[in-house]
Amino acid sequence: MRKIEAVIKPFKLDDVKQALVEAGIQGMTITEVRGFGRQKGHTEVYRGTEYHIEFLPKIKIEVVVTEEMASKCIETIKNAAYTGKIGDGKIFSLPVEETVRIRTGEKGKDAV
Secondary structure: OEEEEEEEOHHHHHHHHHHHHHOOOOOOEEEEEEEOOOOOOEEEEEOOEEEEEOOEEEEEEEEEEOHHHHHHHHHHHHHHHOOOOOOOEEEEEEEOOOOEOOOOOOEHHHHO
16 A cells, blocks of 8 residues: 655645545545745745745645555646646655554555
8 A cells, every 4th residue: 555645735735635536535634734845935025024934835635545546646636736836746655554444443455
């Protein structure tokens, strides 16, 4: 199994969520995060004073899928989160050694 983590722009969350549901992904975890990459933040002006904002608001999506669904999940997120502008985000794919559903005790693929 694979854990797919994606860090995307906040306004793309609904598009990504809808695309994942349509692709057959049953569950996901969403976290509001802050960070920066190559863009190194941006400058804003508030009441005539400039402020440099280093950590930009982002959304982190976490999905655990079977090996067979991993590439489809990654492609779905990539297409739905794309704007073509700097800061579109990143997608990470990590191996998952074990999954256990707490309520039933199911393990592995059955727990997802």
